Amino acid sequence: MPTLEIDGQRTEVPDGLTVIQAAERLGIEIPHYCWHPALSIAGNCRMCLVEIEKNPKLQIACNTRVADGMVVHTTSEKTKAAQRSVLEFLLINHPIDCPVCDQAGECKLQEYYMDYDRQRSRFPLPAKVRKKKAIPIGPLVMLDQERCILCARCTRFLDEVTHTSELAIYERGDHCEIELAPGKVLDNPYSGNVVDICPVGALTSRDFRFRARVWYLERADSVCGACANGCNMEIYHREDRIFRFQPRLNPDVNQYWMCDAGRLSYRELQGEGRLTHPLVRGEDEFVPSTWATAIGQVAGRLGDLAREHGPGTVGIVVSARAPNEEVFLLRRLGAALGARVAAVSWSPPGAFHDDFLVKADKNPNTQGLRLQGLAPDGEADQLLEMAGAGRLIALILHRTDLTAWRDTVAVRAALERVPCLVVLDTDRREASEYADVVLPIATYAECDGTFTNHAGRVQRFRAAVQPPGEARPGWFVLGELLVRLGGRESFASAETVFAALAEECAAFEGLSYSALGADGHPAVSGAP
């Protein structure tokens, strides 16, 4: 392992590492535009030029391999002069339209100008090369050629990651421009990633642009719930509205990327149909209620019916959209009521999937159900059959709308025959129309919890925003219900629920929120 010195710090690093990577390990950021750890080395922006002793010329840190005895200076006068010069070159033909640019606030030109340049322009404004602006190049992406610094991150992503090559560089010199290849549209399932990796305002999101200045937004670490892959992401939010999802690095799951469907799935979390109050059936329509009344009513009726009719007459259907914590509490609820607990994991037939990130299973926690012994194996159909035959006395539907994925007529008829139907869900759906009580719960963006992805990796998500109205986290509602039914334990947080799960369920043994950390942790393999 070579030992080198960067800015006076000696470090030993593995062979084959580049200077930029070695510096990163020491916490020294060498400014760069074109270099991206997941893409090939282009070496074109020249921002990472550094002084390396015994080298007559400055070297680009992104393409220079470490060598034993190497002495690197990232803040020497020569290095600083090169950084200033490259920034000046980058800015002479740049439109400097930051006030109307959506990238402002997360723009590497702005940031590096402040950090490394700060000189006045020596270039007359009318002399700037003009190019095309605001070109929609795909459903998600807007292109501004004037702001482009031609780092080729987008073209490399499309060549090397998606292998779709929609974009290319045309023309030469300072007339170079990024443009769609003839006949192509940037509409591959991962197109939004080019916006993330564009270091400047050349590629902006048509979904997000002009909706918020990024410096007003807060972020929360989360995991995408749009499919079983569990891509790590950040939720950008403000005043309890979600503005965008952006992928968060997890080398074991999604690297730097996420799919467009997942990226846009934040919309589904704040749709028109969100339930905001507990609803209790009145004469012929729902009446908004309080939690105390609703929970009291549900606990009272379920408890009475279960006692009256004996074990196996109450059903619980839990979907693979439920976090591990809720699944755990529903199992406890099942035990308390002597109920049959069935799992469902439904995805639209023929749903898009590929061999990269997008999974055919559109549920975030199917594997979590399995690990708690709830395989989606048709038990739900038996419950429906029982209901249809009038033998099911009460049914709890948790985050699932059975009418959406079974023979509608039969399901409706079955649900109508259930004397007590309780629905816990985020949104008003058809099944809730048959309910006696509807309990509004939080989406995964509104509560803490964990999903177990397709590969058995348990990953945390965190509450980014408040649930709307009176909606509450699912673990909280189920916990209250259990207490009302005589449970001895009350849970203060999703974390304590998870601790109880880890205590009880072999697959989660030894895991805790702190053990999961930011990147998640595989469930105990081989556990039932």
Add this chain to the structure above:
Amino acid sequence: MAERLLLRCLDIPDLRRLDVYTAHGGYEATRKALTTCSPEQLVDVVKASNLRGRGGAGFPTGLKWSFLPKQVAKPVYLAVNADESEPGTFKDRVIMEQDPHQLLEGIIISAYAIRCHTAYIYIRGEFALGAERLEAAIAEARSVGLLGRDILGTGFDLDVWVHRGAGAYICGEETGLIESLEGKRGYPRIKPPFPAVYGLFGCPTIVNNVETLACVPHIVLRGADWFRSIGPEKSPGPKLFCVSGHVERPGTYELPMGTPLREIIYTHAGGIRGGRKLKAVIPGGASMPVFTAEEIDVPMDMDSVQKAGSFLGSAGIMVMDETVCMVWAAFVIGRFFHHESCGQCTPCREGTGWLEKVLRRLEFGEGSATAADVDLLLNIAGNMMGTTICALSEAAAMPARAFATKFRAEFEQHATLGRCPLRPVVEPPRRHAHA
């Protein structure tokens, strides 16, 4: 030099035809190399000859060949750089049009030496006649077993393909050339890896200039000592000089390496046209620093020209008499490099355009040139030096810097007057069109 070798075509009519070429000893070197030498021996003799690349960089050819990995499963390629895109250079063109078999011989011997079985001649697109004559020569050579399978019964196979470029200066840069040959945009590659390790299609590749390869048969026939005896020992050999501009007899001259620039201009090229005074000479193609009239007592070999502050480059000698405006000359060159920058590296992409803009406003009074523009020009040029993937940035910066330094008073006069003192007021040349 009494005897012309590289330019024998000037003495022997129809030398481009195989029958004429063989009647004058053609392919004897090939026969000798393939039947009596091992590849290693050939590499050694070329090393011993001190042959240095004639394309512009002057890198020792034998050394370049020896960088090829010794054990490699992949094929080795020879890419012949016939792009000749440096303004003021027209020497390879003569060889290809008038004596294509000389080049083919150089290719066959060199390919044998580096164990290569496929060679590509990347020829400048505008050289239609050269491409045609090369194709004809390849067909002739193939028909008599000098190309193709089992050449001269030695078991050595070689195919040569002519690939025409599409008009980009940068495709004369060896890795830009390789990218272009692969069908991609002519973007020079970051080095390392160098082409000898990772070149065409990811295989070990040697890129050699036409004139360089044309020297190889003569070295094989006459020996390394003979070659080294011509001109200075460290950059020896016969050399083609392309003289253009304000001389009585512009043209390509074959002279020993190290012939003084003054002798080339005044003896061989007949002196300055119309008896006018010499003002400036570019010794090595448009990208090399200019010499003033006082600086021409320099032997034209790689080391001597470099010692004098410029480079031999492609030996494109551009002669300018007293009527030429130095700002205008710098502008024409600046405009060329702005047009030809591939746009990959920031300093070159942005700097070449900026240089042209400053030179334009000095020469044509566009905008408001000030005396400070001279220092700005020097500063921009300085920032373009040593900061990019390939040498095009320097190729644009070096001449601008040399003109503005050596003719600073003339540049400042432009700024003061707000126009060119030498040339009548004309419409400024239009900016290069980009689609």
